[in-house]
Amino acid sequence: FPVTIVQVFDPNPTVTLGRTDLQDGMPGEVFTQAYRIEELKDISFTNGVYALKGPKVTLIDFESPAVAPSTSADGNWIFERKNVAFNDAMTYLQLDRNIRYIESLGFTNSRAVFTKSLEVDANGVSGQDNSHYIPFSRRLAFGHGCVDDNEDTDVILHELGHAIQHHINPNWSGGDTGAMGEGFGDYWAASYSVTTEG
Numbered sequence: 001f002p003v004t005i006v007q008v009f010d011p012n013p014t015v016t017l018g019r020t021d022l023q024d025g026m027p028g029e030v031f032t033q034a035y036r037i038e039e040l041k042d043i044s045f046t047n048g049v050y051a052l053k054g055p056k057v058t059l060i061d062f063e064s065p066a067v068a069p070s071t072s073a074d075g076n077w078i079f080e081r082k083n084v085a086f087n088d089a090m091t092y093l094q095l096d097r098n099i100r101y102i103e104s105l106g107f108t109n110s111r112a113v114f115t116k117s118l119e120v121d122a123n124g125v126s127g128q129d130n131s132h133y134i135p136f137s138r139r140l141a142f143g144h145g146c147v148d149d150n151e152d153t154d155v156i157l158h159e160l161g162h163a164i165q166h167h168i169n170p171n172w173s174g175g176d177t178g179a180m181g182e183g184f185g186d187y188w189a190a191s192y193s194v195t196t197e198g
Contacts, residue, residue, distance in 0.1 A: 004040040004050060004075030006089035011153035011193045024147045028080060035080070038093055041100075043075065050075040052092040056099040058117040059088055063124030063141045084123050087150045091122040091142060094156045098192070102164070113167050122150055131155055133162035135173075154189040161185030 013022055013034035022030070044053040050072040052059040059069035070077065070085035077089035099114055107113050121141040125131060129145025140159050142150040149155045161184045166172045172181070 004043055004072075005037050006040055006077040006093050007035050007037055007079060007086070008090050008093055009034050009081075009151060009153065010036045010038065010094075011196050012151065015193055015196065028082075031081060037078075040075070040077075040093065041096065043092075045075070049073065052077075052088055053117070054092075054096060055117055056114065057092050057095045058119050059092055059122055060119050061121055061123070062119070062137075062139065063121045064126045065123060067123040069122065081148070081151050087142070087144070087148050088122045090153070091120055091150045091156060094153050095120060095140075095160060098157060098160055113164060115167075118163065131159050133159050133166065135166050135170075138163070138166070154193055157189035157192055158185035161188040164188070 009016065013031050014020060016034040042054040044051045052069055061068050067084055070088045077085055079086040079089065095118060102113055119139045123144065124141030125143030127145065128143040131142040131149040133140050140163060162181050165181055165184060
């Protein structure tokens with residue numbers, strides 16, 4: 001297979017550009033220097049079409065709005081923000097990369113946290129300004145109100161934090177688990193952002 005690549009923010013423009021004044025409606029060129037090119041791993045190739053489906057993460061459409069995950073004829077996702085294909089690329093890359101990191105720590109085989117590909121709707125939550133992990137189906141979904149949630153790796157990894165805890169302990173509920181889950185999600189995301197600061 002040829003090398004396949006994506007254009008993403010890593011982790012987000014605020015961190016990369018060192019700017020706290022960024023607004024959703026700013027001209028596209030404001031964000032130009034925040035983009036990074038990264039390599040995709042193990043995406044599917046069927047009947048001449050590449051899709052963001054792999055052994056760690058699978059993009060699917062299961063929530064409103066009805067937006068099928070983007071595909072590619074050449075395996076590359078070179079898009080800018082405000083394009084749902086950019087959101088797809090951000091979501092797939094960051095989740096895939098983090099799950100591989102977890103495995104690199106020794107959590108594989110009988111100790112694996114994720115035993116199958118994590119299903120994700122990168123354009124869900126009825127388009128609201130919210131994202132969530134769904135325990136009963138073990139899926140993630142991201143909304144697009146205001147700044148699209150999956151333009152920010154911090155949001156993507158915060159939600160992955162909930163998935164990590166629930167996959168380790170399926171009975172993760174009640175008591176202080178809600179607050180603990182929010183704190184862990186923030187910790188997981190912030191730890192990654194710190195490691196990517198320039």
